[in-house]
Amino acid sequence: MTSADLLSAAPLGLRPADEVMRLERLGSLHATRLSFVRSLVRQMARQRWQISRVRFDLNAEGHGTAVYRLQTPHGRYHGVMFAQPLDDANRSDRVIAEAWDVTFGLVEGDVDDTLLAQMAANVPLQEAGRQHPQVLVLSRANKSLRNFAHFVDALARGEQPDPAWLTRVGYLYRTTAVYGNGKFGLADFARLIDNPDFRRPFSAQMAGVYLLRHFSIEQVEHLAAARAPHTACALDIELRRYLGIGNSTGLGMAPFLINHPQLIAQWVTQRETALTLALRQAPDEADRERLIALTRRAMQHLAETVTEDAEQTERNAATVAALPDVLTWLASVPLETDIWQQLVEWSARTLPLEAQELINTLLIELYPDQVDALEERMGVEENLDLEPDMPLMRLRQLIETHYGWALAHDYASREGTYWFWYRSAEKEEPRLGVRHAEPGADKEMPIAIGPRVARTHQAICDFLELHPRATVVDFLLEYPRHKEVVRRIQTLIKAPYGDIHANLWHRDMKPMHLLRTKLSFFGASRFDPKSDRWVRITLFQGAPLVEELNAEPQDLADFDDWSFPLEPARQGDVHATCRQAGGVVS
């Protein structure tokens, strides 16, 4: 029995939902070793996945088709990339865009000419196309124009780009949506349930993004070589590693979080379980030294992180400013068996939320043997099921016990009902409107759970006045509109990390926190808000490269140690280390 099994048998000591599921805390989460990009890279290395280039038909402008094969012990997949010209006027990261610099799909099985032709006709259209059921993932990405130009210019001259460019913006491409689970005709996720390669949530999507990262390196080297075949050089390995893939995302993540509460509960439960397992370990001096080293690395990473957003800049600075005290604490406190527990208690008293959650992330990082098995528990069968025979009085008590946060808000005030969430007719883009000023509140998306729980609670109280011995189904037969909330409550009482403890209508609600919640589980770094409801992040920055994966690494722990990447030093003599582009591993 693993540590995780033991803990799930007696799930004691997890932090209460009232603490963990507060929106401000969720909006302070960092990626952990259980985040999906980390789990995928570990799985690829452990199982010796191999990636090879089977097609690379790009012209001198870098436009054309590339196909990469992904071979696992269980199956074969192909990443199919279509790079095309794009007018600046059409380059938008929003879902309402209709063209992109690159579009791509991850295919299960082989890609014959017929399928390639079908994909060439549909993948570039994205939502407007009909996708083949063999395609697991559909995505698109736009260039970081500044980075792209700088990288091509530098490599064409035979020089390495300045790493500082990747510190400012850590990618050449940023995805603007990564679709799976049956969207636009893609394969259903249900088909992957028995697939050992991609049965974990979002693992196929992350694999697609990883292939895009490799393509971005090969494409930029190809462009440099095409422009200056005699002087161009390949990108240095340190810079390649430091190059991630961006993602630009907006409010679309919010409905997902609310509409998949059991999945979110599962993710948070694994993270909290990992934290509890870490806190139970009795560390030795080597563990302490490792935590100090990780803290220093994270501190430098955050100090290097650049964002134009004033609030995020302030939050990063506050975390960086707090970490020297953490280092002092770690160096000075006696090494007692419960030192990690002491650390989190001290940090809860003294540190800002982002720093607290950073400490938790780093503690989890220390114990791969104890926590990594939890990555297999990120999936869940989602079903909000009714318990119709539950006494209604019992349901009322459960609401008052577990949903106190929802009952405590004021849903009558203008402030408390300020926002409404809706989908626009424009490609169903999720948007926020001001309730008393903008049209559309009658078509509101019902994702603010707090007011719905409060309304249902009131209706239950009224019904119980007349029918004190009623069951849930008695109540619902009279008032069926409460069915969805009732079964949500009944389900989530058993999965208490499912609901976010916030009034999503309130004027002070910060949508950015919702976005960060989901992105942290993906493994995002470099949070770079572009407004209060729009953010760019980076995935896979620092991750091992395809050529390193193909070399079948022996030291898996070292291979896995790529969190909080740091800017590589700029080489003094760049020409001496440049390799010719023809030497690129593919």
Add this chain to the structure above:
Amino acid sequence: MNVSYNELQGLCRKAFSGIGFEEGDAADAADMVAWMQCHGLHGVEQLNRGLDYLLAEDPDALPRLIYQDGDLAVLDGQGHSVLRSISLATELGFAKARARGLSVVKIRRCHNRQLIMGYLSRLAGRGMNITAFWRNAQVPLTEQVVGFRAGHTIPEVRVYSVRDVPEENEPNDGITLVMANHVELLPSLGADHDLDLLAHHPESELLACRQLALREGIQVEDAIWTRLKELAHRILVESSEASRSGAGAGEHDND
């Protein structure tokens, strides 16, 4: 056109919301249609046949409880499609069976009855043995019986005609549900009855349909797909310059 299971379910949910279903009812109805379709039981075709009725229904006319005791309930479905709110009638049977071991629920006056299988599948998955019975036509008299084994989300279905029609053969547009907490209620036809078996869908056949649907997608007619999209559009808010800023992003990203 070829669509995925999740896509069909998602579009149906939005379309039912567009029709005016409450959120939970829209989700349940979408599940019923998609479940039927992916098990080869023509859920979309049945939805298509009933859609005009559905649009004309009075949304406030809820299924009405006519009689109940500990083991038995009779409800009036108000002539509505089972897609609207009928799930609670089945939940009532579930609750009674849990309390008393066995329950009988009769839902009178309802249509689109086949689609109820999609919701019964959920109840069976929650550990209930279920038999559902209804008559499809009076002349010739045909009957359908659907049996779920507790814990199995795929049923066994039999449709048969009765040669020896009883004298009293009033139109019957109801459904009878029998649920048992512990006892299996699988439909097996007695050999000595005067019946013609018209269709038999064993669990394995329906499972194979589902696997095929997940592997190759689901074929639906363009016309009904377009109609569902039009209904789904009702829940969307028309865009304006002001609302574009509500997404919180700029128009171009050329940095």
